[in-house]
Amino acid sequence: MASAPGVNYLNESSGLWSWLTTLDHKRIGIMYMISVLSFFLIGGIFALLMRLELINAGKLFIEANTYNQFMTFHGAIMTFMVIIPGVPAFIGNFILPLQLGAKDVAFPRVNLLSWYCLMIGAIISFSSLIFGGADTGWTFYTPYSIDKAAGGTLLMVLGAFVMGFSSILTGLNFVATTHRLRAPGMTFFRMPLMVWALYSTAIIQIIATPVLGITLLLLALEKILGIGFFDPKLGGDPVLFQHFFWFYSHPAVYIMILPAMGIVSELITTFSKKQVFGYKAIAFSSVGIAAVSFFVWGHHMFVSGQSLWAAWLFSLITMLVGVPTAIKVFNWVATLYQGSIEFRSPMLYAFGFIFLFTIGGVTGIFLATLGTDVHFHDTYFVVAHFHYVMVGGTLMAIMGGIYYWLPKMFGRMYNEFLAQMTFVLIFLGFNVTFFPQFILGSMGMPRRYYNYLPEYESLNQISTFGSWMIGAGFFLALGVIIHSITRGEKAPDNPWGSKTLEWQTSSPPPHENFRETPVVTGGPYEFSS
Amino acid sequence: MESSKESHSSHAHAEGEHHTLPFNVYLSVFATLIFLTIITVWVAQFNFGAFNGLVAMGIATLKAALVGMYFMHLKYDNKLYSVVLVGSVGFLILFWFFTYFDFITRISESSTL
């Protein structure tokens, strides 16, 4: 049922109900976009409040308990509601079928269900605020989380459990879609690198997330029935909980970064108008990272009391994950060589990604090294590391991806100058916020600290100041996006001159994506032929 | 709408028609399963020391393989499904292995002495 010209997925039907019951992957993607960005706003506000409190040693305006809750909500919202659904479920949902030349994902109903899981999980998590909140940190370590933690912790755990299903269902859909719904001629090695990245991510989502599910379920049972697996008083083992938790949560950090790397591959090639350097190396390194990432989780537990040998083994395997990551980074830079590089906002974000992710990545090696991690563990060095990879990496890529695909999603362009300003603000603000935290960490300032020694004060002030800059940057970006959606200029079908399939259909695409099923005859980045 | 099969059908040999097993195969697989269950119970009376668990798990795996291959049609289906099954079990075993590795070496290798 090919739609008439001018009819697209946005305007083919209207009303809230038509959105809430839609099976169109593009509409579901937009619904994810709205939810994820709202959660991001909430999580960001928690961060700003936290940073404000940390502007001086001692109390500024909130009590220790309140701070701990802010810290927990910030961490949990940002991981479970923003960054894990952020790239796959939001951008991936929109882009994957388009890039494959498919009409939809394999299981549209499941896709919708996964959005509802996220929303229900989020509501359950937030409702914990009514019952005394949660104050365990996003890691829920036992035995603190069993009986000492604030009253709403159980709801937070159950909320994360439900949101886990959202992630599983998305992963399941993507693997099936990639295997079964490719357009004619779209062989595996003609798939855009974004698809490879999403595919690898989906594998992690399928394999790792169920373990999070059972972990949180057991934690909930522990809280309700006292089953004792993780409670030393009943013969259980708190370190076991950490094994269970990190078996999911380390692979989860690659759920966050792999698809972001996919976005960067798209941006770099498009805006240098050039064949990607080392297509297979980048594609296989995604799959390689996905597989190896399962066996490094113990690097979060070097000082937890786990065995010495286990620590060595995990340290070794962690080093191995660095190699495929390095391959990707070098290949992107090599792609620039002799390209025709255009400094559009998405490309600036891609540069920002490479710059910041490299810093985050190499400091990851500092943490993977046994001798040094003992000093850095649970200090602000770790906080700085993961903000460099998660914000400097993934969020930069998401921002770049939003600007890049906005014309496709809404058929409108954004204001280039303002968009570049958002990059400047976010990039600078980010470094001002988080670079001092590396130094604080080296100096020994522990994380999750409401109060700190006076000698850490000046660096904390710089960091808080930076958080205002980055906050301003994101608010400006929100403005640019809203402005673009409501008043932006009409976008052509392929404003960037990209070669991947999503640009071969109209902007915004019609209900079934392509008016005619595309037939693929070459690779995704053949700019020069 | 026009559609070509170039990519999808590459690994779907059975598309369009489904493989059916003869009725008797189902019955004999079931009989074998019951037989193996009896063996499981019978064998549990003996003490093979450390091998008790291994023997029981071995038989269980045999049973699981039968269910998988015949009842779940893995033997005749797309090999991808077997990869999914074996792969997930593989990851599970590795999860157990690494954690177990910590468990057994924790006392001996992290001594407070």
Next chain:
Amino acid sequence: MSSAVNRTQGEYAHHYDSAAHEFETSKFGVWLFMATEILMFGGLFVAYALFASRYPEIFEEGSTFLNWKYGAANTVILLFSSLTIALSVYFLQKNNTKAAALNLFITLLCAGGFMGIKFIEYSHKFHEHLYPGKYFSHETTVENLALYFSLYFSMTGLHGLHVLIGMGLITWILIRTLRGEFHSKYYTPVEGVALFWHLVDLVWIYLFPLLYLV
């Protein structure tokens, strides 16, 4: 839209190329879902293995409280139900709707029987105060015995939950079979539910020796 698909006419959802394409894809989806189930249950098996290596004595002691006859009976029941649900797919492939429905019905009965026996077992345990974890109040000299019952209840509990979900699903496809919605060209949901049910059986195949026969 897919809601308007008329299966008896051999139609399929709009984003597929053919009914067979849809069938194979759905089956792949179910298999991927199996993988998640395996890893979810797997977490419990890993916990079991670890505690069994740390406290072998509580497993020896704990299993003496279980009656292997109940376990064996349930094994046979589940294996038989696995057979019947496999046969219902077989009969649908042969367009024998009646036989398929009958087999589904027997599967449902078996599932009910399984839950019945579980109910009897659970009430015995509760009667003897063999509760999980901190509520455990049975007189015993073996330390941490409660842990065994935590494992027993969480493993069989999660499995029982799956049996219940399976019963719901089987009822659903039984009704649809009786309505004549399935035939040799279209029986995707039956195949999917059958796979799920076999998995429930697979899990029990391991649970039985692990819990009852240590």
Next chain:
Amino acid sequence: MLGFIFSSLFNLIFVNANASTYMPFQGTELSESIDSLYGFLIITSLISFVLLIGGMIWFAFKYKRRTDNDSTPNIHGNTALEFLWSFIPFVIFMIVFVWGIIIHKDMRNMPKDAFEIQVTGYQWGWKFDYKSGVQTNGEFAVPVGVPVKLIMKSDEVLHSFFIPAFRIKQDVVPGIYTSLWFNARTPGDYQVFCTEYCGTSHSNMLATLKVMAPNDFENWLIENSKVKDLPLAERGRLIIEKGTCVSCHNISNERKIGPGFAGLWGSNREFADGSSAVADENYIRESILYPAKKIVKGYANQMNAQNLSESELQAVIEYFKAQASSNESNKDTSMNLREQ
């Protein structure tokens, strides 16, 4: 503009690249070897970073788009390069891995004849028990130049014992004993942090380590065991001021997490449930041992049962009493106390 941003950031990183600049004081030999590993990591990372990001910026400007239909070469890759940039990082990673475990082994191998101290982490403080029977809270001392081993335990939740100047850290896990060792080489006061999140006052769960010359250390031990000879009220004051009480209470009547102590004795206390009682021996005893029983109006039930011994309890109660009588006779005493 962008170039300027990048280069100023670069400066920032370069200036900070000195390994010893921001690491804490090197209190042990081990901390020196960790710092050299850290230095190696910083330098190799910086070189890779400069090559990579330098290359990126250089390419970005050199190959800036000139016209809308620039043509670009169709380069698919280069196996030799691919090999190079996987192999070189691999080698670096293996070097730091091996270096790391060598240090880690030293860190974890407990010296045989070490001076042992038992450490207990609790919500929220650290207790130290010496073989001689000396017991301290929030502060402990060790002799300089002697290997010291800490055997650590916790009764409730995870904590983690961290001495930044020694670069050592170890979680304290309920249900098992964990250990740490160090050999301090410079006398002085060192900061101890709790680095595993443990609830409300996680960030106040501090302790001080005093590294002392052997003589001073002997004196310290004697002094701390002499506490038992001090007048009761004086001992009470020590328990309160050196213990964790002051992390939640003020000596004055100002509120902190809990009520201030001044003027407590003999006063009429009102509780959240509307009842009230006079602050006498039994009330104070109960407030300390079973703080949840009566919650002072306007406060949350945040105080944990404090496990003070019978004689410590007596001393604390005596302190409250003495404070009240000195308040009557001379208002200045409480002022003095406040300043201490």
